[in-house]
Amino acid sequence: MSNIGxxxxxxIPPTNAEVKNTVCQYCTVGCGYKVYTWPVGSQGGLAANQNAFGVDLRNPQxxxxxLVYTETMHSIVTRKDGRQYxxxxxxxxxxxxxxxxxHSSRGATNAVATWSDARATKERLKYPLLRMGDQFQVITWDEALAILAGVAKGIRDKDGNDDNIVVxxxxxxxxGAGFENNWGVGSLFFKGFSVKHIGIHNRPAYNSEVWGSRERGVHELNYDAIDARLADTIVLWGANPYExxxxxxxxxxxxxxxGATLEEKQRNLSRGEPVExxxxxxxxxxxxxxxxxxxNIAKDRTLHLRPNLGTDYILANAIARVMWERKYYDQRFLETRTDMAKFEEYKEKSLKVGTPxxxxxxxxxxxxxxxxxxxEKAADWIAKPKAGGFARRTLTIYEKGIIWNMKNYDQVAAIVQMAVLGNNVGRAGTGCGRLGGHxxxxxxxxSPTxxxxxxxGPPVNVDKxxxxxxGKLYWVIGTNPYLSTPNNQLFRKRIRERTKALSDFLGQSGEPGTTQEWVAKILEGLDATNGLFMVVQDLYLIHTAQDAHLVLPASAWGEANQTSINCNSRLxxxxxxxxxxPGQAKQDWEICKxxxxxxxxLYRAEGKEEEAKRFEFGKNWRTDEDVFLDGGNSYxxxxxxxxxxxxxxxxxxxxVTYAFLRQxxxxxxxxxxxxxxxxxxxxxxxxxVKFGTKDGKFSWYGTDDWEGYPEEVAKYLEGEKAQKYPFWMTTGRAQAIWQTMYNDRFLPEKMNTLPMPYIEIHPQDAQRLGLRGGDLAxxxxxEGNGTFLVYVTDSVRPGMIFALQYHHLGTSNSMTPGYTDPKTTIPxxxxxxxxxxxxxGALPDLQNSTSFLQQNKFD
Amino acid sequence: MVVSRRRVVQVLGGVTMASLTGAGKAQFWFAPSLTYPAIKVGNVNNLKNNEPVYFNYPDARSQGILVKLGRPAIGGVGRERDIVAFSAACTHMGCGVQYKGGRFLCPCHYSMFDPAKAAAVYQGLASTGLPQIQLGIAQNGDIFARAVNGLIWGRARNI
Structure with missing residues (x-):
């Protein structure tokens, strides 16, 4: 017995199968993939000249x-010609x-995540849906867009601006995103509309997550994957790339x-430079x-620093202070490549050179x-010159542990400054940037900020x-804020209350039957109820869509040509x-067009030619490449x-053209x-040669002193609440699943591995609370609540739990506060x-089928 | 121990399997799409808890791993339903997994599989569990491999 088929x-793909190049749709790494398609009814043979792989399959690989061809790498789909492939x-x-x-366990499931009416992915949206009271009814694009445009225009006409259009x-x-769809979305909201209340998929505002680095002159994607093979030291700061x-x-x-890249180091680094x-x-x-x-590989070459939550920037500054004391810097580099006037501020505030x-x-x-x-050991490993006076090469990679930390701006700034002090940006084997998520x-x-x-700045907190x-119109595209926003429980309740207020108004005396009346009643209801008209544009009927008034079906990866870069090589x-x-689902750029x-x-019908022209940004977009080229011309x-x-x-x-990329x-x-x-x-x-500032010099910054925790968290550290809420909770992702599980929730392999959101808890705490692996907590x-499966592990310290951030059955974000960094609005x-x-009680079937062994134990 | 002298038993149908104990165990618990040989891979009396036995199945180019876990397992046979067997090729990139500390660990990229949970992958880059080899036990305690549930890495078909 096994609960997965x-x-x-x-x-086996026959020799005449169509072969396409693609890149995995999931994580930041962007592994290359090949796609083979052919009509059902034929197959290739095992001999190399009988199959499209060109591989002899008579012998094991x-x-x-x-060749890697595993069970999840095949599926059958139906094309518009009605045939199966x-x-x-x-x-x-x-x-x-x-x-x-x-490849990863995510990329390996690209094939089974494709849409098919014969598999669980039949849940994909095919047609626009309009809420009629308590139900969604299928409508056409023409009808859906007439309603949406009517409502948007009605709001603008009344307000004289786009303040109430929220995205x-x-x-x-x-x-399924990429340059084409970004240009489409951006053109609609920044060229057609002038929307300023817009938030990015995973956060409450429209902002960079790394202004602390960009405003120093360092874009966060600055290294290449080869640098990870050439570095003397790799620093992973709030980043867990194995998962x-x-x-x-x-x-x-x-x-x-x-030590498997020594030869590559010798070939690429300076002559005579020691490598190990x-x-x-x-x-x-x-x-x-x-x-x-x-x-497990090399205990003596691995160092773990475990700062208290929120204190990372103090730690980064301290490592830099050690580097300063021990003179692990190149004075000439500092003088020629960095702003020495601002360096004084950095020395005073971040390094605190005035303090013994x-x-x-x-x-x-x-x-x-x-x-x-x-x-001090970390400073040595990061910047102590090597034998012969060669500068050490350190690649520093950070991600959400820093970005979604307290005081986002100062955290990011402190780390990039530590790297630049050691001349560890812009040389082979160095760099300081994001790991990346997607x-x-x-x-x-x-953009408006x-x-x-x-x-x-800072940008507006759109959630708040x-x-x-x-706001009156709330348009959600390709994200699921009912899982992804902070202070999530409050957000969900409030959005539901406001969308329901409008739905109830629309139902009074019966929903109108004509489009015009429908639009008029929505506009009237928005004013009468302070409600919200919500539009969700997505692949699936996600949690957020369940409260929407209008749902627009988007097409996915593989269903159109698209382009993207990965993060670790900007490739x-x-x-x-x-x-x-599926059905009438469309690319986001086309929906925006x-x-x-x-x-x-609508504007032209009123003789408003100027306004009409603003919205015709996409009239010449016929193909994916038209949009790609149009966007490219904006650089x-x-x-x-x-x-x-x-x-x-x-x-x-x-x-760059598609023809070039094909080549x-x-x-x-x-x-x-x-x-x-x-x-x-x-x-x-x-x-x-230069940094990305006006004068080309790195722009130093003096970080804040340690000021303790923000009010939203500090309240839990005193008096009665300290007793009542005795655990720190930190949060993050899991290896097997991707983001909010929008595809994974339909894949049995994924749901068997992670059937529920989970917490990690230390054995001492688990024993005290009577918890065992597989129990529910x-x-x-x-702020909120959640039910989580329990994993008992020494991954976390006593007194702290780790909670999975996104799972389709719950989110740790229900408990996170509404705090954002006042400098950047990052939560x-x-x-x-x-x-x-x-x-x-317990869920015995789940305990029987899912593993609760320790996931970080490899010895 | 490697079973060097495999005894290939006639397969198919209930006739051969009638010699195996327990009517229930004689049924396949999944629907193999291929015809597998029945091969002797060990004897219950020689198995010790947590001491794996390696064997080849369904042919000489595929290593399997047989282990008595000492705790009940999905698909487990024997009195304690704790004897299981799997393809030893990691479903990620084909390296041989090791049985260590009560679980299977791949030394190449560190995928880990839980032997009690049909060798489900609980950490790492592999996307599916190790293919489970269905076992049957004869009256004299001989353990037979009978079919493979899941694709052995490096093959487009198991046989």
């Missing part, structure tokens, strides 16, 4: 390099990212720690698998809980704007279309020398792209206090 044979999606053998056909939309690559960027870890970091197997520093409240695997070293370090130990000896593909007209509080009762590639979307044209039609002049690359936006691809295939091209002699040229590594505080999703109790 298994297969013991797979169809060689491990670590042979086999789809095989296997790791490519010619990718500079996933060597040897490596939450993806801004990423991969996952969230798996192949970047297994193909680029792990070999370095194992890599060191790894992991800064994380948990003993993550990225740490414990490295420990011993006193400073004692204070840091008290705040962070990290021992002075470990801080891929990127941002190209949009200018220029920067942090130091540059015209809505929960405060403002731009073409993701080719290999199947049709059609909405724009519908708005133009500045890129016919500039390599030494000027720092002046370009990180994702600049001007001059380069999996090799892609690294953005920012420059044009030399009429040909596009990529950028391997950034900031080797209620976790709560004044602190990863720290608050909670109470925990064992839920009586």
């Amino acid at each position: 298994r297969r013991d044979a797979l169809p 060689n491990p670590l390099g042979g 086999h789809v095989v999606i296997v790791p490519a053998n010619d990718s500079p990212i996933n060597f040897k056909r490596d 939450k939309a993806f801004d990423h690559g991969g996952s 969230t960027a798996s192949v970047f870890y297994t193909e680029h970091m792990q070999p370095n720690i194992q 197997a890599g060191y790894m520093i992991v800064v994380d409240p948990r003993r993550t698998s990225s740490l414990t695997i490295a420990e 070293y011993a006193q400073f370090m004692a204070e840091v130990e008290r705040i962070t809980g990290v021992r002075r000896a470990d801080i 891929q990127e593909g941002y190209v949009r007209p200018p 220029p920067g942090s509080i130091y540059n015209g 704007y809505l929960t405060d009762g403002k 731009l590639r073409l993701y080719e279309k290999f199947m049709d979307p 059609l909405m724009g044209l519908k708005m133009a039609e 500045p002049n890129n016919a500039i020398p390599a030494s000027e690359e720092a002046t370009l936006p990180a994702e600049c691809y001007k001059g 380069v295939g999996q090799q892609g091209i690294r953005t920012p792209v420059r044009v030399e002699n009429g040909k596009p040229v990529g950028t391997l590594r950034r900031y080797s 209620q976790v709560w505080n004044e 602190w999703y990863k720290g608050t206090r909670v109470a925990i109790r064992k839920v009586r």
Whole structure:
């Protein structure tokens, strides 16, 4: 017995199967994949000349390099011609990212996540849906857009601005998004509309998550994957790549720690430079698998720093202070490449050079809980020059543990400054940037927020704007805020209350039958009830959509051509279309184009030619490539020398065409792209000559002092509440699932592995609470509640739990507070206090089928 | 221990399997799409808890791993329903898994599989559990491999 259907044979693509290049739709790494499609009814043979793989399948494949074709890499889909087709999606053998056909458990399920009416993915949306009282009714695009445009125009006509048009939309690559769809969404809301109340998919505002780095002159995507193989030391700060960027870890970091890249180091680094197997520093409240695997390989070259939650920037500054004391810096580099006037502010506020070293370090130990000896060891590993006076090469990679920490701006700034002090940006084997979560593909007209509080910000907290009762139209695109916003329980309740108020109004005396009356009654109801008209544009009827008035079906990865870059090499590639979307689902860019044209039609009918023209941004978009090229043209002049690359936006691809991308295939091209002699040229590594500031010099910043925790969390640390909510809770992701599980919830492999959201708890705490692996626990505080499965593990310390952030059956965000960094409006999703109790009883079937073994134990 | 002298038993239908104990165990608990041989891979009397036995199945080019867990397992046979067997090729990239500390661990990229839960992958890059080899036990305690539930890595079909 096994509760997942298994297969013991797979169809073999015949030699005439169609072959397409693509890139995994999921994580930041962007592994290359090949897609084979052919009509059901035929098959290839086992001999190499009888199948499209060109591989001899009569003999088993060689491990670590042979063809990878596993059970989840095949499915059958139906195309618009009504016929069934086999789809095989296997790791490519010619990718500079996933060597040897490596792949993750996410990418391996690309094929089974495709839409089919014969599988669980039949839940995909096919047609626009309109709420009629308590039901959704299928309508046409024409009808849906007439209602939506009518409502949007009615709101604008009344207000004279777009303040009440509120948007939450993806801004990423991969996952059916990419440059085309970003340009479509951006054009609708920033060219057609002038929306300023817009939030990005996973947070309450329209902001960079790393202004603390960008405003220093360092875009967060500045290194290449090769740097992880060349580095003397890799620092993972609030980043767990084994689980969230798996192949970047297994193909680029792990070999370095194992000493398997020495030859590559000798070839690429300076002549005579000493090379050895890599060191790894992991800064994380948990003993993550990225740490414990490295420990398993080389305990003596692995260091774990475990700062108290929220204190990371104090720790980064302390490591930098050690570097300063021990003179681990290059004075000439500082003087020629960085702003020395601002450096004084950094020395005073961040390094606190005015405070005696011993006193400073004692204070840091008290705040962070990290021992002075470990801080000094970290500084040595990061920046102590090597034998012969060669500068050490350290690659520092951070992600949500820093970004979604308390004081986002100062956290990010402290880490990039620590890296630049050691001259660890812009050289081979160095860099300081994000690990990334998803891929990127941002190209949009200018957005409404220029920067942090130091540059015209901070941006508006759109979640709060809505929960405060403002806004009339709320349009959610490609994200599920009922799982992803902070203070989630409050957000859900408030949005439901406001959307229901409008639904109830529309139902009074019966819902109107004509479009015009429908629009008029919505507009009337918005004023009468302070309600909210909610539109959800997505692949599925997600949680948020259940309260929507209008649902628009979007098409997915593989159902159109699209382009994106990965984060670890900024590698731009073409993701080719290999199947049709379900029903009438459309790409986001096309929905935005059609909405724009519908708005133009309404304005033109009133003789408002100027307004009509604003909304006709997409009238010449016929193909995916039209949109790609239109977006590309918005970048500045890129016919500039390599030494000027720092002046370009990180994702600049001007001059690149689909034909070019087809030609380069999996090799892609690294953005920012420059044009030399009429040909596009990529950028391997950034900031080797200049930083991305006006004068090209790194712009230092003095971080704040330690000021304790914000009120929203500090309230739990005193008096009665300290007794009542005795646990710290930090949050994050799990290896097996992707984001909010929008696809994974339909895949039995995923649901068997992670049937519910879970917490990790230390054995001592578990024993005290009577909890065992597989039990259920209620976790709560004044913000909200959640029911979680229990894993008992030493990954967390006593007194702290880890909770899975997104699962389709619940989110840790219900308990996170509404706090955001006042400098950037970025939330602190990863720290608050909670109470925990064992839920009586158990779910025996789930305990029988799911593993509760310790996930970070590899010895 | 490697079973070097495999005894290939006639397969198919109930006739051969009638020699195996327990009517229930003689049924396949899944529907194999291929015809598998029945091969002797060990004897219950020689198995010790947590001491794995390696064997080849369904042919000489595929290693299997047989283990008595000492606790009941999905698909387990024997009095304690704790004897299980799986393909030893990691379903990620084909490296041989090790039985260590009560679970299967792949030394190449660290995927881990829970032997009591049909070798479900509970950590790592593998996307499916290790293929489980269905076992049957004859009256004299001989353990037979009878079919493979799941695709053995590196093959388009198991046989």
